[in-house]
Amino acid sequence: MLINPIGQWIKLGIRFPLMVLALVSLTMGCASAQTGESTVTVPQDGKWSDRMALSTIKRSPEAWAMRDYKLLGSPQWAYTYGLTLYSMQKAYERTGDDRYLQYGKVYVDQLIDDQGQIKNYHIWDFNIDDVNAGKLLFLLYExxxxxxxxxxxxxxxxxxxxxxxxxSGGLWHKRIYPWQMWLDGLYMGAAYWAQYAATFEDSDESFSDIAHQFKLIESKTRDLESGLLYHGWDESTLQTWADDETGLSEHFWSRAMGWYAMALVDTLDFFPEDHPDRQALIDILNRLVVALEKVQHESGLWYQVTDQGDRYGNYLEASGSSMFVYAMAKGVRMGYLPEKFQAVAERGFDGLIQELVDVEANGEIHLTQICGSAGLGNDPYRPGTFEYYVGEAIRVNDPHGTGPFILAALELDR
Incomplete structure (x- = not known):
């Protein structure tokens, strides 16, 4: 396993220029993998959403080879593609630029065969992450x-x-994670379910169940003192990472709350106006953003371990920050949140641009300080400790960050 020097430098308190960080990570192969010559030109000004989308296409002319996924050797159906390519669909809807739509369509067509079967997908894995890329199919089918x-x-x-x-009726995160709900899973499953129900079903039953997922996990993971949400909950309390009494993981992870915040605003797009649980979801969103505002760094960003910014080894993280910006800005626009959170979102986006975005002379942009991946349990075992979260690989241009960055830029029209 390669050692990530950026993570080591951050642990040592060393602050390197963003260009150096980007170049090192690209050299290691952590950035998007280019699989062929690209003719894409990235504008040196204009909307940040276009600049990031076109930079991504330039780096990886084939979407499946984003980041280090080329090491898998072939296209894979995965939530990270769903996240970034969904953001490009939103850019397509905003601009009409067909390149954004076709970029994702090629990926989808590589993975869905003539019978509509998804390659490398096994329903019996009950991996809720696998549902997320299905969001790409609604626009393509339309x-x-x-x-x-x-x-x-x-x-x-x-x-x-x-x-x-x-x-208690909560969807497991995966079959290999029995009795567990993670905040991540609400973005992966509930938001898709809501769109499907609104498009193809005519029943309040699905929406009541979707609302139950949001309400249940908030009731289990919300810290009454800070208002923040713990990453995961094990109903059985059997996992090593789970508290023996509450079943909760030990820390607040920004990206986990980011997934949950995005899931709320995206699910509400499809939630019936007259459904009795609609206001409950809006109330949950309000409680969460109030808590997040209290721990926003003076730069506008949020830390990897959200509430422990002064702890050695912690760092300001791009994906969670981008997700919070998107959820707050959209929440204000849709009337779910008070207007004051527009300024919170703007500060967050300013922080991303000033602290974590590197711009090349040719216009190409890079998003730095993205947590590559994090979870709980599995093999090798992920214990959910502070040291675990800050010790995970830190990447440049990882789709966990570039997708939410595009969504945030679109929402703020920056």
Missing amino acids: KYQDERYLTAMQTLRKQLDWQPRTR
Whole structure:
């Protein structure tokens, strides 16, 4: 396993110029992998959403080879692609630039066969992460009326019907994570489910169940003192990372709360106006952003371990910060949040640009200080300690960050 020097430098308190950070990570192969010659020109001014989207396409002319996924050797159906390519679909809807739509369509068509079966996907894994990339299919089906897309969407919806649940009715994160709910899973599953229900179903039952997922995990993970949400909850309390009494993981991880915040604002897009649980979701969103504002750094950003900014080894992290900016800005625009959170979002985006975005002379931009990945349990075991979260790989241009950055830039029209 390669040692990530950026993470080591941050642990040592060394602050390197953003250009150096970007170049080192690119040299290590942590940035998007270019699989062919690109003719994309990135503008040196204009919207940050366009600049990041075009920079991503320039670095990786084939979407499946983003970051170090080229090491897998072939396209894979995964939530990270769903995140970034969904942001490009939103850029397409805003600009009409067909390159953004086609970039994702090529990826989808590489992975859905003539029968509508998703390659490398196994429903019996009950991996809720696998549902997220299905969000790409709604727009593609609307535009092209290709029955393959509909079949794939129906398969992912069927997974949610049979997804194992906690005794209190919460969807497990994966079959290999029994009795566990993670904040991440609400973005992966609930937001897709809401869009599917609004598009193809005519029943309040699904929306009541979706609302239950949000309400249940908030009731289990919310810290009454800070208002922040712990990353995960193990109903059985059997996991080493879980508290023996509460089943909670030990720390607040910004990206986990970012997933949850984005899930709330995206789910509300499809939630019926007259559903009795709609206001409950809006109230949850308000409670969360109030807590997040209190721990926002003076730069406008948020730390990897959200509430421990003064602790040695912690760092200001790009993906969680981008997610918070997007959720707050969209929440204000849609009327879910008070207007004052627009300024909180703007400060956050200013922090991203000033602290974590590197601009090359040719216009290409790089987003730095992105946590590569983090979770709980599995093998090798992830214990959810502070040292674990700050010790995970720190990457440049990882899709966990570039996707939310594009969404945030679109939402703020910056």
